[in-house]
Amino acid sequence: MASRPWEDRLREQGFRITPQRQLVLESVNRLGHGTPEEILVSVQETASGVNLSTIYRTLEVLESVSLITHTHIGHGAPVYHSQDESPHIHLVCDRCAEVTSVPAAAAAEFSLDLQETYGFDAHMTHMAVTGVCTKCSEDSRTETQ
Amino acid sequence: MASRPWEDRLREQGFRITPQRQLVLESVNRLGHGTPEEILVSVQETASGVNLSTIYRTLEVLESVSLITHTHIGHGAPVYHSQDESPHIHLVCDRCAEVTSVPAAAAAEFSLDLQETYGFDAHMTHMAVTGVCTKCSEDSRTETQ
DNA sequence: GTATATGCAAAGGGTTTGCACGGTT
DNA sequence: AACCGTGCAAACCCTTTGCATATAC
Numbered sequence: 001m002a003s004r005p006w007e008d009r010l011r012e013q014g015f016r017i018t019p020q021r022q023l024v025l026e027s028v029n030r031l032g033h034g035t036p037e038e039i040l041v042s043v044q045e046t047a048s049g050v051n052l053s054t055i056y057r058t059l060e061v062l063e064s065v066s067l068i069t070h071t072h073i074g075h076g077a078p079v080y081h082s083q084d085e086s087p088h089i090h091l092v093c094d095r096c097a098e099v100t101s102v103p104a105a106a107a108a109e110f111s112l113d114l115q116e117t118y119g120f121d122a123h124m125t126h127m128a129v130t131g132v133c134t135k136c137s138e139d140s141r142t143e144t145q
Numbered sequence: 146m147a148s149r150p151w152e153d154r155l156r157e158q159g160f161r162i163t164p165q166r167q168l169v170l171e172s173v174n175r176l177g178h179g180t181p182e183e184i185l186v187s188v189q190e191t192a193s194g195v196n197l198s199t200i201y202r203t204l205e206v207l208e209s210v211s212l213i214t215h216t217h218i219g220h221g222a223p224v225y226h227s228q229d230e231s232p233h234i235h236l237v238c239d240r241c242a243e244v245t246s247v248p249a250a251a252a253a254e255f256s257l258d259l260q261e262t263y264g265f266d267a268h269m270t271h272m273a274v275t276g277v278c279t280k281c282s283e284d285s286r287t288e289t290q
Numbered sequence: 291g292t293a294t295a296t297g298c299a300a301a302g303g304g305t306t307t308g309c310a311c312g313g314t315t
Numbered sequence: 316a317a318c319c320g321t322g323c324a325a326a327c328c329c330t331t332t333g334c335a336t337a338t339a340c
Binding site: 093132 | 217219220236238239243247251252255258259262263264265266267268269271272273274275276277278279280282
């Protein structure tokens with residue numbers, strides 16, 4: 001259900017194949033995680049004329065055909081990643097802003113719980129979980145002593 | 146640890162007591178959940194001269210003395226609420242945008258898990274959980290039939 | 291040839307900042 | 316009297332939109 005070449009995925013939904021769409025998709029795959037701005041920079045290494053508004057429109061299209069997804073990491077711009085990657089939850093540290101990815105399976109029970117108790121079908125990969133990472137917890141423990 | 150009158154909380158940290166700070170705090174408490182813009186409108190019902198930048202600065206101060214907190218509900222503006230309210234997680238529906246609050250306890254096991262497995266101290270109340278609510282799930286089931 | 295995609299520029303939300311004035315302490 | 320807080324305006328980041336041109340089909 002998700003392994004046809006990217007051109008077919010676009011064509012099936014009536015979208016055209018353009019160099020911009022190819023470059024954006026390649027950049028997302030290469031970057032792993034990238035904001036629209038980062039993707040622009042990456043694309044411009046190959047094609048300097050590409051415009052930021054094209055990046056936004058292209059990300060929307062690629063997401064609509066399930067070639068990519070995005071996650072909200074915090075206040076700033078969202079990060080886009082390949083849909084192929086194994087699904088993961090983003091843990092963002094409030095102190096040092098470091099982002100850790102953990103397998104989506106970590107939230108399986110929690111999701112099931114929300115489903116059973118509230119009938120809510122949670123997409124745990126779409127919004128990051130904020131908190132304090134190991135390193136920062138240790139740091140504050142040391143300072144307080 | 147959190148029940149001194151609001152004036153004292155501010156003073157203890159070297160902040161001054163101003164009408165704006167009182168009005169913002171009252172508005173947050175009254176609204177339950179409010180974006181900065183909504184809080185502005187609410188404050189302006191009493192004091193029409195208050196400026197939006199004051200709302201932002203005031204929310205920051207009130208949060209720094211733990212009188213209020215904020216949650217990111219999605220793309221848009223964050224919502225602020227009283228720190229007193231019982232801690233809750235926000236479930237946001239991707240389809241209808243409805244926000245449901247559920248007791249933070251619902252994520253207790255999940256948090257513990259993240260702590261034990263990844264050493265990450267999750268603040269589940271700070272970012273909403275997105276997904277599809279009961280009603281929207283049912284709707285799509287009916288359409289597909 | 292026709293519809294879609296792009297580039298460009300402008301506008302739009304949401305938020306922050308510099309500065310002079312005014313109010314709290 | 317000293318300093319902090321406020322209003323105002325400008326600037327900022329991120330994103331969307333209208334329109335004319337270019338391009339995939």
